Amino acid sequence: LPQEVVSSLMNGEMALPHTDKFLLPSPLSCPGGCQEALYCSESCAEADWESSHSLLCTGEKSESVSRDALGEFIKHANETNEIFLLAAKVIAFTILRYRKLKAEHVNKQAKQSVSKQSLLLAAWKPVSIGYKRRWWDCIALPENVDPSDEEAFRMQLKNLACTSLELLKTAIFDKECEALFSLDIYGNIIGMFELNNLDLVVASPVEDYFLYIDDLPDAEKEAAEEITRPFLDALGDEYSDCCQGTAFFPLQSCINHSCCPNAKAFKREEDRDGQTVIIASRRISKNEEVTISYIDEELPYKERQALLADYGFICKCPKCLQDF
Ligand SMILES: [Zn+2]
Ligand SMILES: [Zn+2]
Ligand SMILES: [Zn+2]
Structure with a gap:
C-alpha cells in the first residue's frame, strides 16, 4: 500500500466502507500529562490514576518524588525486563491504598489506634494472594546458560532487580511504606508475575471487519471489496492476528x-x-x-x-x- 494511503487512513481523512459499524473508542491520553499511558475512557483513566498511575506518571501532574528518576526507572525496565514496570505498579498501588486506608482511619477517629504496620498489611492484601518466590531463584535456567554458570546467572538477575529497585526508590519512595522497598519483596513481586501470568488473547476488530464485508449481500460486497481488497491483500494472513x-x-x-x-x-x-x-x-x-x-x-x-x-x-x- 502506498504510504499516503496508510497515513490518510490513520488520520481519518479516508474511511473504508462500513467501518461506521466498527466504532472504536478514541484513545484518551493520560490526564497527568505523560505521553505514555492511553485510555479508552475518562473513567478508565481516572481509575488508573487513583490506583497507581498518579505515582508512576512522568507528566507534570505526577505525584512521584522525582519525575526524572521515574523516567530512568522506566527506561531501565524497557531495556531489561518489562515485568519491573508491573512490580512498580504493585508497589504504587499498595502505597496509595495504604494512604487511603490511613486517611479513612483518621476520619473515623477510631478509638483503637491501628498500627501503621497493620494498615500496610491490609493495603497489601490483594497482592498477598498470588503465589510468590524470588524471581532470581524461581526462573528456570535458560538453555544457553551452562549449568556451571548457574550461580553467576542468578546473581546477575538479582543485581538487575537491585538496580531497578534503587531507581524506583529514588522515584517514589515513601518512608511509611519502607517495607515495600526491600529487595526481598521486590524479588517476590517479580517472581509472582513470572509464575502466575496468564497469556490472554483478545479478538481483533480488524478480523471482524473483514468477516463482516465477506458476509455482505453480493452487490454490496462487490462494491465494498473493490475498495477493501488491496488492504486485505496487504495484510495477508495478519488480517486475523x-x-x-x-x-x-x-x-x-x-x-x-x-x-x-x-x-x-x-x-x-x-x-x-x-x-x-x-x-x-x-x-x-x-x-x-x-x-x-x-x-x-x-x-x-x-x-x-x-x-x-x-x-x-x-x-x-x-x-x-x-x-x-
Ligand atoms: Zn479502559
Ligand atoms: Zn501519565
Ligand atoms: Zn502433567
Whole structure:
C-alpha cells in the first residue's frame, strides 16, 4: 500500500466502507500529562490514576518524588525486563491504598489506634494472594546458560532487580511504606508475575471487519471489496492476528496446572472488557480440583516438563505419571 494511503487512513481523512459499524473508542491520553499511558475512557483513566498511575506518571501532574528518576526507572525496565514496570505498579498501588486506608482511619477517629504496620498489611492484601518466590531463584535456567554458570546467572538477575529497585526508590519512595522497598519483596513481586501470568488473547476488530464485508449481500460486497481488497491483500494472513496481552488475575492465575486439565482460561469473542473466564472442558465432579494447562498439553512428556520447569515444579498429573 502506498504510504499516503496508510497515513490518510490513520488520520481519518479516508474511511473504508462500513467501518461506521466498527466504532472504536478514541484513545484518551493520560490526564497527568505523560505521553505514555492511553485510555479508552475518562473513567478508565481516572481509575488508573487513583490506583497507581498518579505515582508512576512522568507528566507534570505526577505525584512521584522525582519525575526524572521515574523516567530512568522506566527506561531501565524497557531495556531489561518489562515485568519491573508491573512490580512498580504493585508497589504504587499498595502505597496509595495504604494512604487511603490511613486517611479513612483518621476520619473515623477510631478509638483503637491501628498500627501503621497493620494498615500496610491490609493495603497489601490483594497482592498477598498470588503465589510468590524470588524471581532470581524461581526462573528456570535458560538453555544457553551452562549449568556451571548457574550461580553467576542468578546473581546477575538479582543485581538487575537491585538496580531497578534503587531507581524506583529514588522515584517514589515513601518512608511509611519502607517495607515495600526491600529487595526481598521486590524479588517476590517479580517472581509472582513470572509464575502466575496468564497469556490472554483478545479478538481483533480488524478480523471482524473483514468477516463482516465477506458476509455482505453480493452487490454490496462487490462494491465494498473493490475498495477493501488491496488492504486485505496487504495484510495477508495478519488480517486475523488477534491482540495479545498478558494479565494477572488473583483467582484465575492461581489455578493449578494439569496436562489433562478440566478447564481452560478464555477471552471469548463476547468478553470485550478486561475480564477472563474459566470454562469447564469436561464434567468436573464434586471435590475435584479445577485445573488449567499452562503449556501446550499435547507436547511430548519431556518438552512439557521442560516448559513447566519455568513455573518451578515437576508435573505429576495422571497424564505425566502415565507417560513417565
Ligand atoms: Zn479502559
Ligand atoms: Zn501519565
Ligand atoms: Zn502433567
